[in-house]
Amino acid sequence: MKTLETSSIGKAIDRIDGRLKVTGMAKYASEFPVENVVYAQGVTSTIAKGKITSIDVTEAEKQKGVIKVITYKNAEKLKESDEKRPAFTLTSVAPVLQSPEIHYYGQYVACVVAETFEQAQYACRLVKVTYEEDKPDIDLDKNRSKAFKPDDQADYSRGDVDAGMQSSDVTLEATYTTPIEHQHPMELHAAIVSWENGKVKTYASQQILNDAKTAIADTFMISEDNVQIIAAYLGGGFGSKLNVHKHLIMATMASKMIGRPVQITVTRQQMFTNTGMRQFDEQKMRLGANKKGELQALAHHTTSHCATDQMYYEACGNVSKMLYKTPNNAVTHRLIPLNLQVPNSMRAPGEATGSFALESAMDEMAWKLKMDPVEFRIKNDTQRDLGADKPFSSRLLVECLRIGADKFGWSERKMQPRANQNGNWLVGYGVSAASRRAPYRKTSARVIADMRNGEVYATIQMDGTDIGTGSYTIVAQTAAEYLGIPVKNINVELGDSDFPVTPGSGGSWGAASYANGVRVACKNLFSKLKQNAGVAEEDEVALEDLMKSSKVTSYKVVGTAEPSEEYENHSVFSFGANFAEVWVDKDTGMYRIKRMVNVGSAGKILNPKTAYSQIIGGLTMGAGMVIAEQTQVEPHHGNFITRSLADYHVPVNLDLANIDVVFLPEEDKIANEIGVKGIGELGITSVAASIANAIFNATGKRMRDLPITPEKLIEASLEAGV
Amino acid sequence: MRPFKYINATTGEQALQAAEQHERAKYLGGGTNLVDLMKEDVEQPDHLIEIADLEYNSIKENKKGGLTLGAVVSNSDTANHPVIRQKYPLLTMAMLSAATAQIRNMATNGGNLLQRTRCPYFYETSMPCNKREPGSGCGAKKGMNAKHAIFGYSDSCVAVHPSDMCVALAALNAEVEVLQINGKTKMMPFEDFHRLPGAQPEKDTNLDKGELITAIHLPQSIYADHYYYLKIRERSSYAFALLSVAAGLQIKNGIIASAGLAMGGVAHKPWKLTKAEQFLKGKSPSEENFQRAATIAMEDAKPLAENGFKVPMGEKAIVRALNQAYNRKV
Ligand SMILES: Cc1cc2nc3c(=O)[nH]c(=O)nc-3n(C[C@H](O)[C@H](O)[C@H](O)COP(=O)(O)OP(=O)(O)OC[C@H]3O[C@@H](n4cnc5c(N)ncnc54)[C@H](O)[C@@H]3O)c2cc1C
Numbered sequence A: 001m002k003t004l005e006t007s008s009i010g011k012a013i014d015r016i017d018g019r020l021k022v023t024g025m026a027k028y029a030s031e032f033p034v035e036n037v038v039y040a041q042g043v044t045s046t047i048a049k050g051k052i053t054s055i056d057v058t059e060a061e062k063q064k065g066v067i068k069v070i071t072y073k074n075a076e077k078l079k080e081s082d083e084k085r086p087a088f089t090l091t092s093v094a095p096v097l098q099s100p101e102i103h104y105y106g107q108y109v110a111c112v113v114a115e116t117f118e119q120a121q122y123a124c125r126l127v128k129v130t131y132e133e134d135k136p137d138i139d140l141d142k143n144r145s146k147a148f149k150p151d152d153q154a155d156y157s158r159g160d161v162d163a164g165m166q167s168s169d170v171t172l173e174a175t176y177t178t179p180i181e182h183q184h185p186m187e188l189h190a191a192i193v194s195w196e197n198g199k200v201k202t203y204a205s206q207q208i209l210n211d212a213k214t215a216i217a218d219t220f221m222i223s224e225d226n227v228q229i230i231a232a233y234l235g236g237g238f239g240s241k242l243n244v245h246k247h248l249i250m251a252t253m254a255s256k257m258i259g260r261p262v263q264i265t266v267t268r269q270q271m272f273t274n275t276g277m278r279q280f281d282e283q284k285m286r287l288g289a290n291k292k293g294e295l296q297a298l299a300h301h302t303t304s305h306c307a308t309d310q311m312y313y314e315a316c317g318n319v320s321k322m323l324y325k326t327p328n329n330a331v332t333h334r335l336i337p338l339n340l341q342v343p344n345s346m347r348a349p350g351e352a353t354g355s356f357a358l359e360s361a362m363d364e365m366a367w368k369l370k371m372d373p374v375e376f377r378i379k380n381d382t383q384r385d386l387g388a389d390k391p392f393s394s395r396l397l398v399e400c401l402r403i404g405a406d407k408f409g410w411s412e413r414k415m416q417p418r419a420n421q422n423g424n425w426l427v428g429y430g431v432s433a434a435s436r437r438a439p440y441r442k443t444s445a446r447v448i449a450d451m452r453n454g455e456v457y458a459t460i461q462m463d464g465t466d467i468g469t470g471s472y473t474i475v476a477q478t479a480a481e482y483l484g485i486p487v488k489n490i491n492v493e494l495g496d497s498d499f500p501v502t503p504g505s506g507g508s509w510g511a512a513s514y515a516n517g518v519r520v521a522c523k524n525l526f527s528k529l530k531q532n533a534g535v536a537e538e539d540e541v542a543l544e545d546l547m548k549s550s551k552v553t554s555y556k557v558v559g560t561a562e563p564s565e566e567y568e569n570h571s572v573f574s575f576g577a578n579f580a581e582v583w584v585d586k587d588t589g590m591y592r593i594k595r596m597v598n599v600g601s602a603g604k605i606l607n608p609k610t611a612y613s614q615i616i617g618g619l620t621m622g623a624g625m626v627i628a629e630q631t632q633v634e635p636h637h638g639n640f641i642t643r644s645l646a647d648y649h650v651p652v653n654l655d656l657a658n659i660d661v662v663f664l665p666e667e668d669k670i671a672n673e674i675g676v677k678g679i680g681e682l683g684i685t686s687v688a689a690s691i692a693n694a695i696f697n698a699t700g701k702r703m704r705d706l707p708i709t710p711e712k713l714i715e716a717s718l719e720a721g722v
Numbered sequence B: 001m002r003p004f005k006y007i008n009a010t011t012g013e014q015a016l017q018a019a020e021q022h023e024r025a026k027y028l029g030g031g032t033n034l035v036d037l038m039k040e041d042v043e044q045p046d047h048l049i050e051i052a053d054l055e056y057n058s059i060k061e062n063k064k065g066g067l068t069l070g071a072v073v074s075n076s077d078t079a080n081h082p083v084i085r086q087k088y089p090l091l092t093m094a095m096l097s098a099a100t101a102q103i104r105n106m107a108t109n110g111g112n113l114l115q116r117t118r119c120p121y122f123y124e125t126s127m128p129c130n131k132r133e134p135g136s137g138c139g140a141k142k143g144m145n146a147k148h149a150i151f152g153y154s155d156s157c158v159a160v161h162p163s164d165m166c167v168a169l170a171a172l173n174a175e176v177e178v179l180q181i182n183g184k185t186k187m188m189p190f191e192d193f194h195r196l197p198g199a200q201p202e203k204d205t206n207l208d209k210g211e212l213i214t215a216i217h218l219p220q221s222i223y224a225d226h227y228y229y230l231k232i233r234e235r236s237s238y239a240f241a242l243l244s245v246a247a248g249l250q251i252k253n254g255i256i257a258s259a260g261l262a263m264g265g266v267a268h269k270p271w272k273l274t275k276a277e278q279f280l281k282g283k284s285p286s287e288e289n290f291q292r293a294a295t296i297a298m299e300d301a302k303p304l305a306e307n308g309f310k311v312p313m314g315e316k317a318i319v320r321a322l323n324q325a326y327n328r329k330v
């Protein structure tokens, strides 16, 4: 009898799909060979507010290869929300080309379908649209009177913040801003759709297939059973591919109207205006502490914007409800409708930006208290989530801070800014705590075990997606672990909405959900086979032996994992700490992030290699928030003046230097049975503040507005007491 | 992109002829700027004349003891040429600070001189822009102009020239060799090559229609020992300069015999700091003189609504570049 092969989980194996990707064999949405395919391109509005008065498509339709131009005049009727400004959800309908109304610059006003991509693109230029233009609402300041409370979860309070502030020895009131940012995954949003006999089949770059299915079905008012989505590989999403955007609906409509499969690719320029963005946030912080450094009050008030026709907000203040112990706490969120596209989730929505404000403010308080910023955070640690009034399932923030400080050499830090100089460089150290909710959601998986040449092979199927994070690999590892067979015998099939339903990839729930879904499916397989073979459930028998003894050559079973009651009774978060050393040129305002040490406690690490990549990616994106990422809006016209990756600056290798990533050994069995927590977003949450805090330590300049560019550093003045 | 025809010229003469025949033809260098602008519908040539196969493809010494850089040699091959690395390291430093290795491999020397501004209004065809569409107005002047000019702009345009290479060429007092439509060659001092916007911002240079750049001439090398290219930008590579300074010093017996100074990112053309150069000549290379030179250089700066930071930044950058140039260990 064979003994069970264990511990595939936790090994730093290479991605099982790595070779496919580097050899170009992995197929992305727009790459599937589909016969008879035609190409669609969106024409976008050149005003931010108003009404189309006429659309002349004659010239465009005359061009060689052009099949059809769709506008609101000849478009299919689609489902629209009854509300004036519906809330954005992952299953929201996405009506397009339904009316002459213009809500933002870059809105689709027509769709050209042609035999080739080039023909479609050229003809787009020839569609002549005239408008009756209104003055758009672009400026947040000028529209403050329109601020509204978006929903019941927007506000929270415990205790009395004003009283807490009054009784504090040291107080701080400061406002932080973070700009509009864009996700810009490497792979452009794209799809190939065919509408045949009332059924929609689409290859589409989507993160969550089951929700996307609902959105497409609802928009076209058809049954979900008639929609199939295939997303075998995605070149990143960062939240922008969570929901269905209008291009996918436009292509589906085109296919329905002309009876041929339609390919659509959103251009990089259109990805600024049509596939979501992180919204601009203005965060007012109020903190009070006694002389011992114990927080007495913490308030976090966020003002942001949404679209005039749809509502979304990232909850920046949520982090302030749970991260530190404070008796008095208040959080609010307000939105101002502007003529800009509806924002959506970008990596760690709320946490990435909220933690910048909170963790900068904590640093400011530490400076005022003349306390070490690490000690100040530790002093205010809490093992209970006071906001949710639940215990944490596990929380190793203090350990992350201590171990990180040690590895980083934090004790070398000088409290006084500008005290550490090296030639033309001012050297600074900064720290920030990181936290990100680690959700876990109901997930199903199918396992098919096959006996071939005396060996067991298994195929795992789920509608989950691999957005570049390594889902294929960790699913294979988990299956190998629970089936007791080698990873090389596992075949993973993801990204088909006909497979068992998962919550998809997003919100840091992918790894925990997928792994547990696979675990249950594998366990079910064993149970069934044992029953068939008449083996007692508790007996340990290898899969091979079980299949042999019961003469089964192929067996298929589905399993579903669900959060436990214990999970519901706890607050489940991943925690971490980031330490940064930054060198700032004393004259030019240029700076370099010399090194970072990041410590994370994120439950059981399924694969240190892919996990490490996730943190590196998060840190890189976080560094981007500080260095340069920002989308600027033209104040008169409402268009984005950053409109390609040549002017929307993401970090380059040289910006980052050395990054040291450490995971604390942990298994959070309350979170889920395998003890896994998400890490996809944890990395980004701590970076911006740690770098801004290091810049303060280097220069004595408190930078409260991201990004921190050379011109802002040159113009900033020294903080009091420096 | 609009449909266009492609012509592969094999001699300079052929190229000129094709340009003369077709009113809206354009020469195609590496295409790294032109093709982008065609995709954006900013440039709308009906013919592209390929010049990669022309004879202007080498780097050789010239009669004046300097170097002649062929117009179709790539930016990479130019920057990394052993003689340039040795005798004109300022040019190497400036060129390698630009774009990315991939873009530099494609980009040609002629094309680099003629790359167009990165003003976002210029790129967005729905916005007003006098450079793209004369008479439509200047969007940047009353809009977003943090990255725009502080010197030499006009009411009709406040854009800056984006090239790094050209800033070094201005400091080095290069000349541009041009094949005219009549088949004759002319030499243009670098300072006269690019122009200020005035009332005609659609014209970036003093080249006449159809004229072909064949080479760039560098005078004898005098700044090989003391040079520095300082580029201030938002990220460490692959970003245009917010502002840049090319500085070359020739030191004889502890005195500055000659200074070559130019700034990028501040004007419609590479901005030669002639007054500061003259001031430094014959002075000792001291921090104090560098500071004085910087003050002189920035005296005429007139910032726009959003780019006031360029004045203090520019002054500090000049001092820093001169210091780095002087202290460079040979
Ligand atoms: C993303 C990005 C980032 C960049 N960053 C930088 C940077 O940081 N610093 C920097 O300096 N540059 C930067 N560049 C610009 C780059 O240096 C230029 O695009 C390049 O030098 C242009 O050369 P080319 O041969 O490709 O020109 P092309 O695009 O082929 O041509 C440009 C123009 O010159 C004309 N032309 C070309 N050759 C001749 C000739 N011999 N005679 C007459 N006319 C001619 C063409 O007709 C065209 O009008 C960047 C470019 C990109 C795309």
Ligand code: SF4
Residues within 6 Å of the ligand: B117, B119, B120, B121, B122, B128, B129, B130, B131, B132, B137, B138, B139, B140, B141, B156, B157, B158, B159, B201
């Ligand atoms: S600055 Fe020049 S290029 Fe920019 S909008 Fe004005 S005219 Fe056009």
